[in-house]
Amino acid sequence: MTEQQxxxxxxxxxxLVLADPADDIRGRTVVDAAGEKIGKVDGLFLDHDEAKVRLxxxxxxxxLGLGKESRLIPVELVGSVDEDQVVIDRDQQKVVGGPGYDPELTDSPDYFTxxxxxxxxxxxWAPGSIYRQPPYQR
Known part of the structure; x- marks a missing residue:
């Protein structure tokens, strides 16, 4: 898959739907390895061609929806998932300093890059990339 695709x-x-409803982790709290809260999973982005969760x-x-900040995190950074939370393999400050999610930019391959x-x-989509299935609760 090339960047343009x-x-x-x-x-x-x-x-599209998830094959296993238990894989739907929306609403769970996201924390770093030290247990510091990062936010909540609000959405899942799927690769349309392969129907895999990517972000x-x-x-x-x-x-009430005012002042909220939204960020995209690659699933490769998911360390573990339980019924209440998702642990990310980056610290809170790294995630908070990351690029914000802007739905207006998602048509640009440079945005995801x-x-x-x-x-x-x-x-x-890079050559040789190996998809890591998130450790979702089964």
Missing amino acids: VALVKLGSTD LEVVDGGF GVYEYYEIGPF
Whole structure:
């Protein structure tokens, strides 16, 4: 898959569904390895061609939708998942300093490239990339 072919869709914005409903981690608290809260999983972005979860949309802050901040985190950074929380393999400050999620930019392949570059991991579409299935609760 080349950069120009990146086609990610937000679960709920399409007719795609997760094969196993237990894999739907929306609403769970996201923390770093030290237990510091980062936010909550608000959305899952799927690779339309392969129907695999590629990015988590994590939202923090705000009141009644005002002032909230949203960030995308590659699933490769998910360390563990239980019924209440998702542990990310980056510290809170790294995630908070990351690029914000802007739905207006998701049509640009450079946007997703920037997210992966920020977290210093290769994007899933790069040659030789190996998809790591998130350790979702089964």
